[in-house]
Every structure is written in structure tokens, then in C-alpha cells.
Amino acid sequence: xxxxxxxxxxxxxxxxxxxxxxxxxxxxxxxxxxxxxxxxxxxxxxxxxxxxxxxxxxxxxxxxxxxxxxxxxxxxxxxxxxxxxxxxxxxxxxxxxxxxxxxxxxxxxxxxxxxxxx
Amino acid sequence: xxxxxxxxxxxxxxxxxxxxxxxxxxxxxxxxxxxxxxxxxxxxxxxxxxxxxxxxxxxxxxxxxxxxxxxxxxxxxxxxxxxxxxxxxxxxxxxxxxxxxxxxxxxxxxxxxxxx
Numbered sequence: 001x002x003x004x005x006x007x008x009x010x011x012x013x014x015x016x017x018x019x020x021x022x023x024x025x026x027x028x029x030x031x032x033x034x035x036x037x038x039x040x041x042x043x044x045x046x047x048x049x050x051x052x053x054x055x056x057x058x059x060x061x062x063x064x065x066x067x068x069x070x071x072x073x074x075x076x077x078x079x080x081x082x083x084x085x086x087x088x089x090x091x092x093x094x095x096x097x098x099x100x101x102x103x104x105x106x107x108x109x110x111x112x113x114x115x116x117x118x
Numbered sequence: 119x120x121x122x123x124x125x126x127x128x129x130x131x132x133x134x135x136x137x138x139x140x141x142x143x144x145x146x147x148x149x150x151x152x153x154x155x156x157x158x159x160x161x162x163x164x165x166x167x168x169x170x171x172x173x174x175x176x177x178x179x180x181x182x183x184x185x186x187x188x189x190x191x192x193x194x195x196x197x198x199x200x201x202x203x204x205x206x207x208x209x210x211x212x213x214x215x216x217x218x219x220x221x222x223x224x225x226x227x228x229x230x231x232x233x234x
Contacts, residue, residue, distance in 0.1 A: 004161070033221075040226055040227075041226060042122075042207060042224040042225055042226040042227050043162075043207070043222075043224040044224075045221060045222075048221065058221075090161055090162065092162075106164050106167075107164075107222060109161035109162040109163070110161050111159075111160055111161045112160075112161055
């Protein structure tokens with residue numbers, strides 16, 4: 001199992017350019033998340049998905065769009081990049097089996113994508 | 119609402135020193151509490167967790183006890199090693215209001231550097 005993978009690992013964009021970050025998981029997890037990590041801010045939730053074909057906004061969704069066309073993939077799009085979107089982006093996934101038993105399912109994180117917007 | 123406050127770093131220790139990283143929380147419902155660790159250049163890994171009051175989570179020599187009366191979940195290790203150098207995040211997950219999302223709320227992270 002590869003777990004959670006993210007592509008690309010690094011990217012430099014100019015203001016106004018667009019790009020898509022890909023997250024893939026091979027654990028058959030229902031839930032997937034996109035976070036951004038900024039110095040001194042911890043991780044903040046951008047968007048999340050509770051299943052194929054569904055997405056929802058997190059804490060800081062502005063300037064981002066997401067899609068979950070396949071269960072194993074969760075895409076994060078920047079339509080018009082801004083310098084404020086310079087950050088490290090992490091994807092995570094989680095199953096739901098233990099939730100049914102009142103326990104907690106661990107979130108598994110990808111290695112991150114470092115994005116710089118000039 | 120839900121939030122996590124953790125001790126600001128950076129924390130610099132010599133090998134074999136005692137470590138404490140403070141974490142307090144506010145939450146609705148009945149939170150589960152976690153410590154995640156991020157090694158340089160990597161994603162976050164779950165270090166330990168506690169799902170109810172007075173539970174003690176432990177892993178790799180690290181411990182944290184879920185204290186409901188003080189709303190705290192402090193991370194401790196009796197003797198740190200150079201390999202423990204990383205960023206540590208306290209987090210909570212609260213399932214309330216019928217939601218089963220169990221999303222995570224993170225603290226800001228504490229950078230730990232251990233010198234030989």
C-alpha cells in the first residue's frame with residue numbers, strides 16, 4: 001500500500017496562473033481532506049469530502065475548488081493563484097468503519113506539496 | 119466552538135532531557151485528543167491519542183493524559199533523543215450535533231530540536 005500520495009511535491013506559480021494538486025489514496029477511505037500549513041498557524045482545513053461526488057467547505061475555502069470524481073482521488077484547484085496561497089498543502093484520508101463503533105478512525109496524511117506563488 | 123492552544127516554540131533540549139509540551143483545548147461535545155508529529159520534509163503521523171477523560175495515550179516513550187478538569191493534554195517524554203527532533207501538533211476531534219465527520223482541529227505546532 002502506498003497510503004496517501006500527493007503530486008506534485010513542489011511547484012512555483014506566477015500570480016494569476018492556475019494549477020491542480022492531486023491526492024490519491026489506496027486504502028478505500030470514504031473521507032478525504034485538504035489542509036494548508038502556514039508558519040505559526042498549524043493546519044487549517046480548506047475543503048473536505050465525505051464520499052465520491054460530494055465536497056464541502058472547511059475553514060479557509062476561498063480561492064480554492066475541489067472535486068471528488070473517484071473515491072480514491074481528491075483534487076484541489078487554484079483557478080487564479082495569489083501570493084497569499086503560498087503554503088504547504090497536505091491531503092489526508094480517513095475510513096469510517098470505527099466511527100460506527102463509536103471509536104476514532106485515524107487520519108492518514110500525504111507528504112505534502114510545497115507551493116510558492118510569486 | 120472547538121480550538122486547541124499549545125505551547126509556542128521553539129523548544130531546544132539536550133539529549134536525555136525531560137520534555138513537556140503544553141496543550142489545552144476548548145470543545146463542544148466529547149472530544150478525542152491527539153498528538154501528531156511531523157518529521158522534516160514529511161507529512162503528519164499520529165503519535166498518540168486518548169478518547170475519553172483520564173485516558174493516557176502512549177507511544178515511543180511519549181505520554182499524554184486526557185485531563186477533563188483542566189481541559190489539557192500535555193505531551194511528555196522522560197528522556198528525549200536527537201531523533202525526536204520534529205514539529206509536534208496537538209489536535210482534537212469532536213463528534214457533536216449528530217455529525218460523524220470527526221474533523222480535526224490543530225494547534226499551531228511546537229518545533230522541538232534535540233542536541234546531542
